[in-house]
Amino acid sequence: MTLTTNYLSFTEGENDFAQQYLPELYEQEVERYGNRTIAGFLRMVGAEMPMTSDQVVWSEQNRLHVAYETCEVIDDTTIRVNIDPDFTVGPPVGAVGSKECAIKVNNTLVVYGNGTTGAGIGKSMKVLVTAAPTNYQGGSAGVPRTCDVTVAPYTASGLTTSAGPEAGEFDGSGSSGGLNSAVAVFVYGSEWVKGSNTDALASIEPDFTQYSNSPIIIRDKFEINGSDTAQIGWVEVATEDGTSGYLWYLKSESETRLRFEDYMEMAMVEGELAATNSAVAGIALNNANYTGNKGTQGLFAAIQDRGHEFQNFAGTGGGNAALEDFDTILAQLDFEGAIEENMLFCNRSLALAIDNMLANVNGSAQAGPSNGASYGLFENDASMALNFGFDGFRRGSYDFYKTDWKYLNDASTRGLAKDIEGVLVPAGTSTVYDQMLGTNIRRPFLHVRYRASEADDRRLKSWVTGSVGGAYTSSLDAMEVHFLSERCLVTQAANNFMLFTT
Structure with a gap:
């Protein structure tokens, strides 16, 4: 009679190496x-x-060049620069609270609207810096370090006002909450008059x-x-x-x-x-x-x-x-x-x-x-694996x-x-x-x-x-x-x- 107990099984049942029969082992x-x-x-x-x-x-x-991403237009000739989240760092005088802006007088800037709404979004304006940065504020824990930069646009319009056929790019509401006042700036050069000197010009230390x-x-x-x-x-x-x-x-x-x-x-x-x-x-x-x-x-x-x-x-x-x-x-x-x-x-x-x-x-x-x-060149045909x-x-x-x-x-x-x-x-x-x-x-x-x-x-x-x-x-x-x-x-x-x- 054929029973399951007639078959040798080492993984199931009671058979083991005590039996006289040898399984096929890998x-x-x-x-x-x-x-x-x-x-x-x-x-x-x-x-x-x-x-x-x-x-x-x-x-x-x-980075080599001077740029600030988080700025805002305060009025027709003033840009408030947030120094802390910058791409480059100006002359470091010590602690964060004394960090200075790297923008200099007579620098020429590109001002770009990077806010969320308004006519100035995605537009840029060229300006000349007419005075060294002033009105430094903040710099303590949780308070961003800022300064004000006075500029003169090369266009007939100001930053916020229009003149003739041109329109002001930015609303100039600054810290009051105007969305169109958010700008980024970078330095692309400078312009000086004949006979000028740079005795009072600070150098930028990396x-x-x-x-x-x-x-x-x-x-x-x-x-x-x-x-x-x-x-x-x-x-x-x-x-x-x-x-x-x-x-x-x-x-x-x-x-x-x-x-x-x-x-x-x-x-x-x-x-x-x-x-x-x-x-x-x-x-x-x-x-x-x-x-x-x-x-x-x-x-x-x-x-x-x-x-x-x-x-x-x-x-x-x-x-x-x-x-x-x-x-x-x-x-x-x-x-x-x-x-x-x-x-x-x-x-x-x-x-x-x-x-x-x-x-x-x-x-x-x-x-x-x-x-x-x-x-490119492909040598595929019907008999090839793709x-x-x-x-x-x-x-x-x-x-x-x-x-x-x-x-x-x-x-x-x-x-x-x-x-x-x-x-x-x-x-x-x-x-x-x-x-x-x-x-x-x-x-x-x-x-x-x-x-x-x-x-x-x-x-x-x-x-x-x-x-x-x-x-x-x-x-x-x-x-x-x-x-x-x-x-x-x-x-x-x-x-x-x-x-x-x-």
Whole structure:
């Protein structure tokens, strides 16, 4: 009689290796998730360099030209300049409260209406500065620092009044709430009369802008007791780093190492500085075991703090709508460093949105060349597999190279939290003098600094303790494998980076 109990089953029923029959065994694990490691992003776009301090500090240039975005027309000849949210900084005399305006007498200005309503919106007027800035106010906490600049328009009209066929551009209600009085100004030159002198003219001192970051210590440990190191399994171990054999602890130790190497990169991408009133800062103050825990600024945090964020790319539809979104990004790049070559690291949804955008522009996606334009040379025919993906493209004066970022797609990392879709990284470098090499080197904007000296290299330390596996450091009947790294990420010129979010 045929019964279920007549069949050998090791996964169901009561059969096990106590039976005399051997099942058909696959000794190797199936790699159902492929290569599970996600590191490699920073190796692709950055570099690693040693450091010998608890902090890395760098300075970045400010803008060259004088411009103020938040100003208002007070009357026909007066513009009130908000000095604090400026693009350039005038002669710094000390504290914020004594910050001076960088506009000088006889400067020529463009006054542009950037309010929300009124006849002056989107229009500009040229004026001459007739007196040095006066009436400095504010500058304390929460109170903007302002001054008044007296000007004379080059047109027959004043800032607020009309003359002849011309009309006054701005209503001049100033702080009384007139929406049409909001303006931005920038200096485009100066005009002086014959025989003039500049004895009373102040010079502009560039403001010093610095940023800093501190390394964090990342640690992990693997432990196996002495008895289990001799435990032979029936599954052959094979991991991403080449470890193989029938000892299961080899797999455990290898995966601990691989996971730690991924953490070394993930911590640089996701790192967050502890806010003054945060729980982490409170623990560090009140618990001796956590003294010094202050976090580190990772890539995402640096871009959110000093860079740009684009929400819901192609959210209104693909094709031309997505192209309009991308043109908005180009306008922002023009506004910043205008670095020609940029890299796009995308999750699946952003990569497909960009592919769809480019395919829509290409005539092959629009029912033939009569409805669109084909760019480049394509050797497709009916017997070939079509390639709908794009690795790179040029728009305006910028080149973009697109690649998938596994970290954003993996279900156990950012694929689980889908609020970040991608990042734009400029292919920019800065020239610095390397004291260790004694030469000038070009350093990428994005790079890792790790603690190292002649006594200790903490880029990636690994050591074994216990009394098993060749280590005889204690009476512990176990092998402990320790991992440690001390590092931080330096994100320079973050104003050229962009984060794509949902």
